[in-house]
Amino acid sequence: MNPLDKPYAQLALALLTVLVLPLFLKSGILATEILIFAMVVAACNLLLGYTGLLSFGQGIFFGIGTYVAGICLTRWSVPVPLVLAGAAVLGAATATLVGWLSIRRQGVYFVMLTLAFSQLFYFVAYTFSGVTGGDNGLLGVPRPSVGGTALNSPWSYYTFVAVCFVAVFALLVMVTQSTFGRTLLAIRENEGRAAAIGFPTKLFKLEAFAISGAVTAFGGALHAMLIGVAPLSNIEYHTSELILIMTIIGGSSSLFGSVLGAGFYLLLADALSTVWPRWLLLLGLVLVTVALFLQRGLWGLVERGYDLVFRRERAPETPAEEH
Amino acid sequence: MIYLFQVLNGIGLGMLYFLLAVGLSVIFGLLQFVNFAHGAFYLLGAYLTYDLTMRGFSFWAAMPLATLIVAGIAALIEAVLLHRIYKLPHTFHILVTVGLALVVQELVIIAWGPLGGSVPAPDGLQGVVILGDFIYPQYRLFTIGFTAVLAGLLWWLLEGTRLGAIVRGGSESPANMALLGYNTLRINTAVFGFGAGLAGLAGALAAPIRGVEPFMGIEALSVAFVVVVIGGMGSYTGALVAGLLVGVVQSVMTTLWPEGARLMIYVGMALVIALMPRGLLGRA
Numbered sequence: 001m002n003p004l005d006k007p008y009a010q011l012a013l014a015l016l017t018v019l020v021l022p023l024f025l026k027s028g029i030l031a032t033e034i035l036i037f038a039m040v041v042a043a044c045n046l047l048l049g050y051t052g053l054l055s056f057g058q059g060i061f062f063g064i065g066t067y068v069a070g071i072c073l074t075r076w077s078v079p080v081p082l083v084l085a086g087a088a089v090l091g092a093a094t095a096t097l098v099g100w101l102s103i104r105r106q107g108v109y110f111v112m113l114t115l116a117f118s119q120l121f122y123f124v125a126y127t128f129s130g131v132t133g134g135d136n137g138l139l140g141v142p143r144p145s146v147g148g149t150a151l152n153s154p155w156s157y158y159t160f161v162a163v164c165f166v167a168v169f170a171l172l173v174m175v176t177q178s179t180f181g182r183t184l185l186a187i188r189e190n191e192g193r194a195a196a197i198g199f200p201t202k203l204f205k206l207e208a209f210a211i212s213g214a215v216t217a218f219g220g221a222l223h224a225m226l227i228g229v230a231p232l233s234n235i236e237y238h239t240s241e242l243i244l245i246m247t248i249i250g251g252s253s254s255l256f257g258s259v260l261g262a263g264f265y266l267l268l269a270d271a272l273s274t275v276w277p278r279w280l281l282l283l284g285l286v287l288v289t290v291a292l293f294l295q296r297g298l299w300g301l302v303e304r305g306y307d308l309v310f311r312r313e314r315a316p317e318t319p320a321e322e323h
Numbered sequence: 324m325i326y327l328f329q330v331l332n333g334i335g336l337g338m339l340y341f342l343l344a345v346g347l348s349v350i351f352g353l354l355q356f357v358n359f360a361h362g363a364f365y366l367l368g369a370y371l372t373y374d375l376t377m378r379g380f381s382f383w384a385a386m387p388l389a390t391l392i393v394a395g396i397a398a399l400i401e402a403v404l405l406h407r408i409y410k411l412p413h414t415f416h417i418l419v420t421v422g423l424a425l426v427v428q429e430l431v432i433i434a435w436g437p438l439g440g441s442v443p444a445p446d447g448l449q450g451v452v453i454l455g456d457f458i459y460p461q462y463r464l465f466t467i468g469f470t471a472v473l474a475g476l477l478w479w480l481l482e483g484t485r486l487g488a489i490v491r492g493g494s495e496s497p498a499n500m501a502l503l504g505y506n507t508l509r510i511n512t513a514v515f516g517f518g519a520g521l522a523g524l525a526g527a528l529a530a531p532i533r534g535v536e537p538f539m540g541i542e543a544l545s546v547a548f549v550v551v552v553i554g555g556m557g558s559y560t561g562a563l564v565a566g567l568l569v570g571v572v573q574s575v576m577t578t579l580w581p582e583g584a585r586l587m588i589y590v591g592m593a594l595v596i597a598l599m600p601r602g603l604l605g606r607a
Binding site: 048054101104105107108109111112113115116117119120123124126127237241244245248252278280281283284285286287288290291292295 | 351357404407408411413414415417418419421422423424425426428429430432433541544545548549551552556582583585586589590592593596597600601
């Protein structure tokens with residue numbers, strides 16, 4: 001195993017990211033967005049990389065978190081910690097429901113079902129515009145305040161999100177290292193065998209879904225407070241697609257790979273979208289390239305680089321054996 | 324009367340969904356390949372029809388031409404790129420085809436702008452059919468008849484001809500087909516082009532009904548998924564039944580609850596999956 005894959009190394013890299021982003025980025029909003037998506041993408045990776053479930057429905061949970069924040073903060077001014085907790089609970093509940101229906105089918109059918117469910121929830125949000133604001137979204141979502149002062153400057157909110165990010169990332173690392181996480185890996189490798197040993201594999205998959213949904217909705221709530229709006233686009237097909245793309249680009253074999261994926265995508269988007277409005281064309285080509293030449297994602301690249309620098313005696317072409 | 328109108332609309336819509344789903348199903352059956360670019364071929368078919376009719380071609384020339392061009396482009400993409408990734412896990416099929424769909428969508432916006440447009444009903448079918456106090460657009464009636472004939476042809480092609488036998492044999496065991504001396508690489512390319520061509524044809528037929536806009540591909544993709552999930556992948560009858568069901572539900576709901584019409588498709592799907600996880604006629 002590559003030393004970078006060890007849990008403490010992953011956690012250290014996450015901490016380093018939090019500290020380094022403000023040094024290199026001018027925009028606090030962009031930096032905050034990177035951290036929010038980093039945790040959301042890591043939650044998607046818990047399903048893809050650790051359980052072998054390719055979920056095209058992560059946007060559902062992200063959108064639900066967004067709407068929980070939007071509705072609770074603009075209509076009832078619920079305290080922020082309660083909002084975040086509520087988002088996580090509702091996200092977990094929805095993810096359990098969607099997961100329960102989707103894992104009835106396997107493989108490609110599972111993916112198609114999750115995509116169809118993301119459309120279902122999009123149309124729910126679109127149809128019940130009295131609750132969700134429909135196309136306009138819910139405007140005027142306030143930032144949280146700490147000690148009586150609202151976190152209105154970008155970097156003060158960044159600090160708030162950074163604390164959340166480190167906590168969530170540590171939680172996800174703990175989950176993957178636990179017996180539970182190991183069992184998920186066993187299910188990914190060979191579900192039939194895991195079931196034969198006596199693990200209730202469906203229950204484990206549902207629990208993975210619940211955790212993933214909770215984190216994703218939590219991130220969605222943070223995102224609504226960041227941009228001050230709960231937009232319809234957060235529950236759209238595109239958000240699901242975005243989260244999945246970031247996960248695969250980052251590489252699904254490590255949680256920190258997801259942080260890389262989110263950072264890479266958002267920085268690329270930020271740089272290219274100002275230059276060329278049709279930059280998604282280039283993104284499409286990037287995706288094809290990743291699938292052809294970089295199947296272990298950016299994290300695979302990092303591992304190869306590490307081996308090249310620190311372990312010269314080993315041939316860099318042989319990738320570190322997993323597990 | 325309004326219900327008869329909507330049921331007819333639904334049948335027309337459902338037949339287009341059927342064409343989309345059969346294309347997806349045939350590609351998946353033979354190649355075990357998840358094609359998230361299927362909606363993009365539908366989009367391309369619609370826009371090529373739009374473009375050709377704008378250039379003064381008759382719809383009757385534009386529709387087959389658009390279908391052939393889409394099939395050709397798809398076959399080319401398969402031969403150059405996709406056959407390299409069949410052996411990779413599904414994750415990468417999805418990544419590549421999502422990438423392709425993005426490229427197509429952006430190229431469409433570059434070529435024809437972000438706003439979309441409308442395609443007039445073809446010459447000779449611009450009027451309405453009047454039966455007593457029932458009035459129905461001719462073109463919509465034509466799509467129902469045309470797609471019904473097409474569905475019959477497709478069934479014959481897949482179940483009754485040597486070509487169909489090759490395709491079905493290939494989806495059972497590609498290795499055996501290769502041992503029997505068939506060029507499986509060329510069969511794969513042809514079938515991918517054929518499936519994508521069906522999506523393109525559905526787009527071409529839909530263009531005069533719903534107009535064209537750059538994001539119609541995504542909607543088509545997810546409806547095709549719903550149809551395949553409800554009907555069961557690889558089942559011709561399943562795709563037909565589910566396609567018609569989805570189309571009619573959507574149309575009738577347009578009268579009963581306009582805002583929720585498209586929502587009901589997905590609610591219906593969730594119900595089917597909750598009650599019958601294998602779909603209505605699914606085998607796997």
